[in-house]
Amino acid sequence: MQKKKNKDTKKKKEIKHIAEKTKSIFDIKPRLKKSIRISPKSRICSGIPGLDPLIQGGYKEGSINLIEGGPGSGKTIFVTQFLLDGLRKGENVVYITFEVIKEKFYENMQMFGWDLEKYEREGLFTFLVYSPEQIKQILLEGGGTLDTLVHQKKIKRIAIDSITSFALLYANELAKKEAALTLFNVINSWDCTAILTAQDEGDSDRKEIVSTALDFEVDGIILLYHMRKGNKRRRGLEILKMRGTKVPNHVFNLILDKKGIRVKNETIKI
Template sequence: MAADIETETEPAPDYSGKAMLGVLGLDDVLSGGFVRDRLYLLEGNPGTGKTTIALQFLLEGARRGERGLYISLSETREELLETARSHDWTIGDLITVYELIPPESLLDAEQQQSLLYTSDLELGEATKAIFEQVEATKPARVVLDSLSEIRLLAGGSLRYRRQILALKHYFARQGTTVLLLDDLTADALDKTVHSVTHAVVRLDELAPDYGAERRRLRVLKYRSQRFRGGYHDFCISTGGVRVFPRLIALEHKTAFVRNQLGSGVIELDALLGGGVEAGSSTLILGPAGTGKSLFAIQYVLAAVARGEKAAMFIFDEELGVLLERTRAMGFDLAGLRDQGQLTIEQVDAAELSPGEFAHLVRCQVDEARAKTVVIDSLNGYQAAMPQENALILHVHELLQYLNRQGATTFLTVAQHGLVGDMRSPVDVTYLADTVILLRYFEARGQVRRAISAVKKRTGAHEDTIREYRITGTGLRVGEPLRNFQGVLRGVPTLVKDQALLDSDQP
């Protein structure tokens, strides 16, 4: 049995001097949040979640006793309050929502110039109204929504830049942390504010050919501060925005004992040189119906028998069908789940981003302390990926992370075809520590199954091919097939004048 894993912990970074946004995951991406008393830009097309993040930014400040001010040039006060209510938030006394141009003024014939023209008078009035509201509320955090309206009032790039600089210097004197929102509807190519603000966060929304929209963000710049680069998936649900920081395996270091772990099937363990090692990854390859999931479940059952916890992430098979067919073999996965020894997650690739899936896996390993993880299958995982190259990178980081946490991982891949030349939708064999190959072959008018270990980094393994059967009580692995050649091609031939041992057992 593997020894308890001791995590090499590093001193927690000091984020006390920063203004945290209160967005799960985003503060991690920004190394603790925003440096105080600076100007920041949050940009993205309409519907990407800017308003939600801005409200979370103010609510986090209110939770810490800081007064906040939301200045809206595009949404009404009631619309903002409705957004807050949809997330079960209450805008307390520490947050002021100020609608710069009240709706009733748009109906007043004497006030029709409010936002419809770009005169000096209108821009000056808008700026004056902003300053007056700041003087009145004395906020520590300010949200200005949105810059598109300021850009239209300015009428030109030069005047727009001067106006943003004026706002920056004014707020710097006030000791205020300001978040500017830009919906990119006026001029998406105008990068004027990028050079003025202290940091820029860009929100994107992707629309796949099938399935729900995917959202991701990227920090374009952050002056004098370290941040987590690249794209990070995020989602909007009741309760606000949740960001799933890009997984970097090198950041997670653990110390553990690489014990050899058995499957409970003597012949299978013999094929693998005694078993697989803790903290290693095993790839199970084979065409549909060869029992890839069943082999992975065998290791899950062995882990639970050792007193460890396990987690299964099912992409392809309907969970009820899996539980029913394994129950018929005597495997009570539902009972193990109810006892808290096994977590089974049904994953819908059309609704889940790769970053969110990696977050689910991390929660099972970090919080539930799962030591055996099954991903069934990579075919379903690939469906969640926009490109095959991205899949390989995601799988690489995920496997490296799991290995460093001492978790033993099993992945399945359904190959194209049934017999003969097999094709994999994606080649990840070089990433796995152990590769198990499952095949159909024909013998004496019957379709049979064969298993072989083609790779094992962490020790010796048999170079034989064994026949196995899926019975009503589970897997039965037999002795090596020494009288055949061509088994992996699907049509073997006898190499000796000796019949294949034909019995009820392999």
């Protein structure tokens, strides 16, 4: 009990330290939260058939995971399946975007038979569009209106699609890293598991990871490939890292069809 208290105090001090560090950039101190989860234990289903057995049953509860891929690699579908898994279990979830239009999103997901509008009507699904400037402001306020929503609705899963435009707000790597740290600390103070998407630049046939500030801060990274072999394209999935999880070191066959995304337990060459 005393040990846990000491750990909580230590974590609070760390957050305070980061808040003070980022103050120079943001000028406002992020609000400290009362409850801070230290060691997430349970696993949260990814919503992607075939993926959970590869990551010891799912994402760690309370973890922040990054899904990276080129244009059309399936990032939005991937995070939607994660949210849907929660919705079907009666959880409150939120989808945050900087560029996607709600009606188009609903229409695209309806193609897979996913009725997100229904979940919105039931109050379980929240779709939020922010300008990167607004999300910057939310961070300045240590969570602001988003913090209120997450607490009021007891949000369990959060998706940010995509984080790339947010990162572009900051001029250099250090500022990006500090902003990412603030964002992650805000998310960590909530009782939810998060997935962020990031766009790969250029060709999606990426074999080597280009390290960014975000890559080092997140708990897990999954890469989505959509690569060309001759005159055909194949889809693949690679788990680049997942803290506290034993992961395979292969690229797996990823299927995207009218049912959405699923992972086959067969490796492919890229």
